[in-house]
Amino acid sequence: MTTILVVDDELEIRAILTECFELENFIAFAAENGVEAIKIMEQESIDLVICDLFMPTKDGLETITKLKQRWPTLKIIAMSGGPGRATITDLGDDLLYVAKEFGADISLQKPFELTKLVSTVKNLLSV
Numbered sequence: 001m002t003t004i005l006v007v008d009d010e011l012e013i014r015a016i017l018t019e020c021f022e023l024e025n026f027i028a029f030a031a032e033n034g035v036e037a038i039k040i041m042e043q044e045s046i047d048l049v050i051c052d053l054f055m056p057t058k059d060g061l062e063t064i065t066k067l068k069q070r071w072p073t074l075k076i077i078a079m080s081g082g083p084g085r086a087t088i089t090d091l092g093d094d095l096l097y098v099a100k101e102f103g104a105d106i107s108l109q110k111p112f113e114l115t116k117l118v119s120t121v122k123n124l125l126s127v
């Protein structure tokens with residue numbers, strides 16, 4: 001079965017997304033930050049990570065970078081409900097665009113339709 005890891009500091013988001021993917025016959029894991037995500041990745045065989053960008057402890061960009069360094073073929077979807085534009089050092093570019101530069105395959109702005117997320121995941125994994 002295909003496995004997905006949802007990384008988000010908001011409990012409600014983790015619960016909704018993991019339940020959604022379980023209903024679609026995926027195995028879904030959840031982590032509240034990047035540190036937990038790395039621990040789960042070390043213990044489980046994960047096919048795709050959905051990662052929020054704004055989180056305490058280890059933010060999304062740092063998490064995506066670490067994941068891609070250790071698991072270069074891992075598929076990653078970045079998501080953010082934060083400001084549409086923010087400054088990271090001198091970049092000043094859209095954070096969702098920047099996430100792709102850090103290794104995310106796809107970026108989604110919250111809120112999004114769950115059906116869109118599921119179809120995006122299925123297309124990305126070719127399932």
